[in-house]
Amino acid sequence: MNAPAPRTGDQLASTVCDTRVIVVRAPAGGAPEIACGGSPMVPASSQGDAAPAKPGGGEAATLIGKRYVDAAGTLELLCTRSGTGELTCGGVPMTLKTAKPLPASD
Template sequence: MTSPAQELRPGLQLASTVCSTRVIVVRAPADRRPTITCGGGPMVPAPSAKPAPPPGGPEAATLIGKRYVDAGETLELLCTSSGTGSLSCDGVPMTLKAAKALPASD
């Protein structure tokens, strides 16, 4: 789990300690410091992460290029490297962010 003192800010790169998942913080809550995990293991700042094995085996649970949000949509992460672990925020699974509907072009 990320340290309670770990402040999430947009642009921060995080890496999983149990799989090859890497994310960038797009939006972070200003009023709290959530705990981010992937596959049950902590997410750590990417520069300090040890390289994880490449994905191979089970199908990826986090998909490159997809955005994930917490239940209140106050935290948003962009996946930059797929992995087999699922993202969670404070123990609650994060969900794939839905695409916004485009206006009709008549």
């Protein structure tokens, strides 16, 4: 059974670490599975005690207050609680959203 597509405003929690996120932008047609630390994320209200993240690939971590986007730029998550797991969308790691440069004021 697939989880329902995330909607803007949904709060999601990792089942393997302390990471929690809010969906800032979601694609209209639904998004692939959002996971953290290799396990699918669940609605924050249904998440119990977090287990330690699975050891693996690198020192990837979610950072509080940072925004993460998928490769297409259609899904955006805001991290509200830091954790040790890496955020992925459809099995592809999400990247840290960078700030847009301001125009020069010469």
